[in-house]
Amino acid sequence: MTDRAEAERRSLLLELPADVQAVLREFRTCELTTLSKDGGPITWPVMAVYQPEQGRFLLSTAIGLSQKVAHLRRDPRLSLLFSDPTGSGLADPPAVLVQGDGHVGDDIGTWNEDLRVYHRQAWLRQPMSRTYSFSPIGRYLMGWYFRRLVITLRPARVFWWPVGDFSRTPEVVGPTDVG
Amino acid sequence: MWDELLKQLRRYESAVITGLGDDGYPFSWRCTPHPDQMQKVLRIDVPPGAPVTPGPAGLLCHRHDERMWNQRSFLVRGRLSSAGGWAFVPERLIPGEGARGLLGTLSILRKARRAAREYLQRRGIPPPPIPWAAINEDKAQLLREK
Numbered sequence: 001m002t003d004r005a006e007a008e009r010r011s012l013l014l015e016l017p018a019d020v021q022a023v024l025r026e027f028r029t030c031e032l033t034t035l036s037k038d039g040g041p042i043t044w045p046v047m048a049v050y051q052p053e054q055g056r057f058l059l060s061t062a063i064g065l066s067q068k069v070a071h072l073r074r075d076p077r078l079s080l081l082f083s084d085p086t087g088s089g090l091a092d093p094p095a096v097l098v099q100g101d102g103h104v105g106d107d108i109g110t111w112n113e114d115l116r117v118y119h120r121q122a123w124l125r126q127p128m129s130r131t132y133s134f135s136p137i138g139r140y141l142m143g144w145y146f147r148r149l150v151i152t153l154r155p156a157r158v159f160w161w162p163v164g165d166f167s168r169t170p171e172v173v174g175p176t177d178v179g
Numbered sequence: 180m181w182d183e184l185l186k187q188l189r190r191y192e193s194a195v196i197t198g199l200g201d202d203g204y205p206f207s208w209r210c211t212p213h214p215d216q217m218q219k220v221l222r223i224d225v226p227p228g229a230p231v232t233p234g235p236a237g238l239l240c241h242r243h244d245e246r247m248w249n250q251r252s253f254l255v256r257g258r259l260s261s262a263g264g265w266a267f268v269p270e271r272l273i274p275g276e277g278a279r280g281l282l283g284t285l286s287i288l289r290k291a292r293r294a295a296r297e298y299l300q301r302r303g304i305p306p307p308p309i310p311w312a313a314i315n316e317d318k319a320q321l322l323r324e325k
Contacts, residue, residue, distance in 0.1 A: 028247050031195045031239055033205035040235035041197040041205045045243075045252055064295030081195060081207035087245040099204045108299075110309045119314070120321050126247035130322075133314050141288065144295035146309045157204075161226065166208045169228040 009154050010055030012174055020160050023096045024050040024057075026088040028125055031081040032059065034071035034102070044068060048080055048153075049121050057098070059151040060118045064144040069104050069151065076101040078153065083164065087125070095164040099174075100155040107149075114150045180272050181219050187253050187272070188212065188221075191240040196223055196267060198231035198259045206231050212238070212267060220266040233261045236268075241275065251277035 013021070032046045049058040057080065061068055072078065082096040109115050122129045132142040157174030188194070197207040206229060212221035221238070225231060236259040241252035252275030260266045277284065299306055 029241070029243060031197075031207055031241075033197045033207055033237070035203075035205065038235070039199075040256055041199060041237045042256070043195060043197050043205075043207065043237050043239040043254065045239070045241040045250070047247075062291065062295065063298040064291030064293075066294070066298055077204045079197070079205040079207055081197075081209070083195060083207075083209040084242070086243060087247060095209065097207060099206070108304065108307055110307050111313055116317060120317070122247075123318055123321060124325070128246070128248050130318060133311055133318070139309075139311060141292075143306075143309060144292045146314070147295060147299075147307055161208075164209075166210060166226045167224065168226070170226060 006055055009156075010053065012155060012158065013050075013052040013055060016158060016173060017160075020094055020096055020158070021050075021052065022090060023082050023085075023088070023093045023160075024048075024052075024098075026090055027082045027085060027093075028087040029084060031083065032068065033079045033081075034068045035075045035077055036071055037074065042068070042071065047118075047122060047125070049118055051117075055154060057153040057155070058114055058118060059102075059153065060115060060148045061151065062145045063108055063147050063149060066149065069149050072102040072104050072151065076103065078102045080153065085164075092163045094160045094162050095166065096161075097159040097170070098153070098155045099157045099159075100153050103152050103154070105150050108147050109150060110146055110148070112150075115148060118148075118150075180269065184255060184269055184272050185214055188214070188240065190251070191242065193240075195239045195241075196236065196259075197239070198236045199234060200230040201232060202230075215266065218266070220260065220268050223265050223267050225265045231259065233259050235259075238267055238269070249277070251275070 029045045033041045033043045080098045159170040159172045193209050200206045210224045238255040243250045254273040255269045256271045257269040
């Protein structure tokens with residue numbers, strides 16, 4: 001990606017309204033959609049780390065749950081919908097849809113800077129996940145969870161519906177043709 | 180499948196519907212599906228101006244508590260139809276987390292362990308060692324800072 005394209009994507013996120021950015025930062029889960037081999041959409045609840053200064057979202061999946069990664073390696077088009085405010089502490093937030101291309105690294109990571117950021121957000125927001133690495137039995141049962149692939153999303157287009165009202169025409173930022 | 184779908188659907192206030200736009204990118208929104216018992220489809224509202232087209236689609240219901248626990252979900256593959264108003268035509272229900280109780284959760288964990296092992300075997304990669312001490316130290320530091 002050129003420096004200019006990188007700057008444009010960073011700018012797209014940083015220029016979103018404050019209430020939209022709060023959703024991207026504070027929502028506990030979002031709905032990730034990837035495209036399966038037959039072209040149909042498959043949607044998964046996931047946690048995303050919002051990194052506007054880097055112009056991206058950071059996601060991760062354990063290699064034992066790698067179907068979405070297989071999809072992205074075949075077709076990078078994806079979307080993230082932020083529509084469930086449970087746990088976010090936000091009142092009447094907008095619902096936000098982000099479209100873009102996902103990139104999956106080849107390396108199976110167990111502990112690196114991206115995974116450190118990812119696990120830290122999970123530990124703070126999902127206290128039970130702190131127990132996975134704590135005891136010998138947890139480490140035995142959950143070892144698969146700590147062998148992970150990193151997914152990054154460079155957003156191309158962002159839609160949002162004020163107060164989560166999907167009966168309204170969404171606001172949109174980004175080119176109408178993201179292909 | 181239809182009866183099981185209605186049983187599952189009753190446990191949620193709304194669902195996430197995803198279709199495809201003209202450019203092939205997925206487009207998702209949340210709505211309350213209304214079962215049409217005669218046609219065995221779910222009648223849905225589509226946001227005005229949504230760039231979705233009739234064709235492949237999915238429906239996801241999920242929820243979690245304030246601490247991202249007690250997760251429940253299920254997925255339905257199907258298609259969007261615009262004939263006679265927008266509808267989601269269900270084709271295949273895929274149970275998710277919590278859908279089959281504790282045994283279902285244990286089954287998901289067992290499958291994930293096996294899938295991880297197979298992922299490595301297919302690529303001829305030995306299981307990368309996990310630095311448990313570093314992970315637990317960083318977690319402890321984070322919680323001290325909190």
